[in-house]
Amino acid sequence: xxxxxxxxxxxxxxxxxxxxxxxxxxxxxxxxxxxxxxxxxxxxxxxxxxxxxxxxxxxxxxxxxxxxxxxxxxxxxxxxxxxxx
Amino acid sequence: xxxxxxxxxxxxxxxxxxxxxxxxxxxxxxxxxxxxxxxxxxxxxxxxxxxxxxxxxxxxxxxxxxxxxxxxxxxxxxxxxxxxxxxxxxxxxxxxxxxxxxxxxxxxxxxxxxxxxxxxxxxxxxxxxxxxxxxxxxxxxxxxxxxxx
Numbered sequence: 001x002x003x004x005x006x007x008x009x010x011x012x013x014x015x016x017x018x019x020x021x022x023x024x025x026x027x028x029x030x031x032x033x034x035x036x037x038x039x040x041x042x043x044x045x046x047x048x049x050x051x052x053x054x055x056x057x058x059x060x061x062x063x064x065x066x067x068x069x070x071x072x073x074x075x076x077x078x079x080x081x082x083x084x085x
Numbered sequence: 086x087x088x089x090x091x092x093x094x095x096x097x098x099x100x101x102x103x104x105x106x107x108x109x110x111x112x113x114x115x116x117x118x119x120x121x122x123x124x125x126x127x128x129x130x131x132x133x134x135x136x137x138x139x140x141x142x143x144x145x146x147x148x149x150x151x152x153x154x155x156x157x158x159x160x161x162x163x164x165x166x167x168x169x170x171x172x173x174x175x176x177x178x179x180x181x182x183x184x185x186x187x188x189x190x191x192x193x194x195x196x197x198x199x200x201x202x203x204x205x206x207x208x209x210x211x212x213x214x215x216x217x218x219x220x221x222x223x224x225x226x227x228x229x230x231x232x233x234x
Contacts, residue, residue: 018185035139035140036182045140
């Protein structure tokens with residue numbers, strides 16, 4: 001997926017696997033825990049703002065809102081529940 | 086019906102045909118994968134199997150397995166094979182989860198010795214509690230379960 005913002009192109013993609021979702025932006029990536037069930041929406045765990053500041057890689061530290069909103073846009077809210085921890 | 090209407094009707098029929106074809110292809114893939122999931126190798130040596138689920142637990146489990154020479158399902162031949170099938174791009178999420186859920190259950194059924202579980206904060210209605218843990222509890226080869234915070 002390519003998103004244009006402020007005249008610059010930001011390339012990113014979101015890869016889903018069994019127990020994780022990986023957001024990739026150019027050469028950087030950040031993984032989120034995914035908890036699947038059976039015939040229920042999977043849960044994606046998003047670190048709280050405080051936890052994000054402590055644990056996110058430096059390139060992503062100030063981009064929580066934009067990354068989370070891209071995850072929601074890409075994955076949709078039908079198949080997924082987004083939960084903060 | 087005019088020419089334009091006929092062309093439109095033809096396009097709609099073709100599009101519908103393509104959807105049906107794609108759905109059939111997905112169903113064939115799902116059936117093939119589910120058959121294979123029953124036989125692929127998910128065996129781990131005694132005391133090696135690690136399980137994880139829930140917030141923040143993959144990172145803890147992966148660090149633990151690296152430091153203690155343990156294995157998660159992703160390290161088994163069956164887990165590697167299913168990972169390569171790219172299920173989440175090729176099938177509806179629910180079907181991909183069913184395939185992985187069944188493989189996880191088999192992984193737990195074939196574990197032995199002491200197993201390590203990183204499931205703090207995991208939900209009770211998720212794969213670990215509804216598939217893996219019951220399989221571990223019914224597995225007489227499992228001699229102990231260590232639950233980590």
